[in-house]
Amino acid sequence: MKLILLSGGSGSRLWPLSNNARSKQFLKVLKNEQQQLESMVQRVWGQLNTVGLADSTIIATSKSQVDMIQSQLNSQADLVIEPVRRDTFPAIVLAASYLYSVKNASLDEVVSVLPVDPFVEASFFERMLDMEEALNSSQADIALMGVQPTFPSEKYGYIVPEAHTQTNDYRVVNRFVEKPKESHAAELMEDGALWNCGVFSFKLEYIINLLKEKGLPTNYDELLEGYGELPKISFDYEVVEKAEKIVVLPYDGYWKDLGTWNTLTEEMAAGLIGKGQISPECDNTHLINELDIPVVVMGLSNVVVAASPDGILVTEKSASPRVKEVVANLVDRPMYEERRWGWYKVLDHSKFDGGNEVLTKRIGVKAGKNLSYQFHHQRSEVWTIVKGEGVLVLNGKMSVVRPNDVIQINKGEYHALKAVTDLELIEVQSGSELIEEDIVRVMMNWDEIEELCYASAN
Incomplete structure (x- = not known):
């Protein structure tokens, strides 16, 4: 079968x-x-x-x-x-x-x-x-x-x-x-x-x-x-x-079918996941918090509180199946994603007069994983390494990066990053259209990226 x-x-x-x-x-x-x-x-x-x-x-x-x-x-x-x-x-x-x-x-x-x-x-x-x-x-x-x-x-x-x-x-x-x-x-x-x-x-x-x-x-x-x-x-x-x-x-x-908050919470690992506290008088209340700030729930029973970079929901469990219709007009770009190499969170997205945008992400790359060798048509980026050690490729040249290193990547410049240890960075994008589709991937495999760098050096 x-x-x-x-x-x-x-x-x-x-x-x-x-x-x-x-x-x-x-x-x-x-x-x-x-x-x-x-x-x-x-x-x-x-x-x-x-x-x-x-x-x-x-x-x-x-x-x-x-x-x-x-x-x-x-x-x-x-x-x-x-x-x-x-x-x-x-x-x-x-x-x-x-x-x-x-x-x-x-x-x-x-x-x-x-x-x-x-x-x-x-x-x-x-x-x-x-x-x-x-x-x-x-x-x-x-x-x-x-x-x-x-x-x-x-x-x-x-x-x-x-x-x-x-x-x-x-x-x-x-x-x-x-x-x-x-x-x-x-x-x-x-x-x-x-x-x-x-x-x-x-x-x-x-x-x-x-x-x-x-x-x-x-x-x-x-x-x-x-x-x-x-x-x-x-x-x-x-x-x-x-x-x-x-x-x-x-x-x-x-x-x-765990398709709604009231059915999912019946099978969840715990009543509290993430930073926060549920006061003792709360009965059958669940708090799931993916933010880095604490959330406190007091005096509410039969309630779901869910917080993530995409938004905050507070609902009675009986009303939770209606979430889909209530938030239908709130759907925007995902603020948190898991990727094959790690994850990212959107910290801020601002649009200014004249059409310029600025998008700030916190990115985590798992040890041994790498971002593809890529370039962008619409944006430049500034990377600030905040945790771990990695290998940067910028326009065919390799270098080691560590915390406090700052990398400027202009439009059209080829770049890739491999994490030697678990690595985190703050990425600030600036450009006219900041979308995931503005990524032109040249290579995914790190061995091939290294070979390209060695060939360029020789």
């Missing part, structure tokens, strides 16, 4: 900790067996390792999330990267073409697709292994995983099976009901309906044939080149609802 993990989303339901670059699956608020903070994606990857599925897994994601996935999973995951954001149908068929034409997977291979962030026990992934047998024995087009409901929820979609197929192995699907009212959900539960947790399987041949029928290329490189022209539609609408025969496997273990 091959697995495709779907990693997408803008994360606005968990604002201000999540943003366009850091979706909910990357928030380090859970606790692992070593009592260390971990994210949802790190938890899932560890579970896949436990059941022996990690080596068979690829992650389909967008360009904005690549660095964070590589950072949190130590570059262990095989990635399929969307050149532009579309929807789940384009993402899944791109990943399927990668398995077919790049990894040379057999057309008989069973491929399972799931979100990257389910909060489940390891038994969930063990149950997924049964989907291969269900597909083979039922001759179905699609096999789904359905969670046994524990209460009539209005938040989830329901899979309604045929009444005469009540076996534990699989059930033939009759229909789908999307987020019903509570009273209707209770009736569906009586009829044996299951929560749709977004997990499904198919034979690789099924998707490859579908691509051929639609006149789309099955070769990964060709499909990638025309990716922006693929229909922006979900896999459910484009494939699942049109399938002739669908079966569902019931799962009666623990499963939860």
Whole structure:
């Protein structure tokens, strides 16, 4: 079996900790067996390792999330990267073409697709292994995983099976009901309906044939080149609802969608994360603070307080699902991002008359990691090293940098930096348009950068 993990989303339901670059699956608020903070994606990857599925897994994601996935999973995951954001149908068929034409997977291979962030026990992934047998024995087009409901929820979609197929192995699907009212959900539960947790399987041949029928290329490189022209539609609408025969496997273990603050805080490692204090009279109150200043909560119960460089949220837990709609017009550039080499925080962004902008960042580079060899068209930069030791490359010349060193980098000048020890610097950008897209990367690999410097010196 091959697995495709779907990693997408803008994360606005968990604002201000999540943003366009850091979706909910990357928030380090859970606790692992070593009592260390971990994210949802790190938890899932560890579970896949436990059941022996990690080596068979690829992650389909967008360009904005690549660095964070590589950072949190130590570059262990095989990635399929969307050149532009579309929807789940384009993402899944791109990943399927990668398995077919790049990894040379057999057309008989069973491929399972799931979100990257389910909060489940390891038994969930063990149950997924049964989907291969269900597909083979039922001759179905699609096999789904359905969670046994524990209460009539209005938040989830329901899979309604045929009444005469009540076996534990699989059930033939009759229909789908999307987020019903509570009273209707209770009736569906009586009829044996299951929560749709977004997990499904198919034979690789099924998707490859579908691509051929639609006149789309099955070769990964060709499909990638025309990716922006693929229909922006979900896999459910484009494939699942049109399938002739669908079966569902019931799962009666623990499963939860940690998509809102009230559900996430139920599973968090602690009531307080970061600098701050919650007074004793507060009941069922959580404080998550990513700022360098303390936050104190007094006299408030059933409340979430979340503070990050992107903003501050104070909400009753019952109201927290509405965060997405309330902050819809507040979305700006991400103020904090994790990258493959470390992280950065935006400290200040000012715009002046005449069109000039100044952006100040604090940047952390992990020991042994490096920033790419790059230049900018629209901005100059001043770096002040505040911690650690590194090697600077500026216009092909190498030098050692240490705390208190100041480096001036003008527009068009080529530069790179490698951290010998954990290194931090303050970067002040100045220019007419200060955007991440104004980075022209020449080289990523440090060995190649060094070779270029040696060649220039000789």
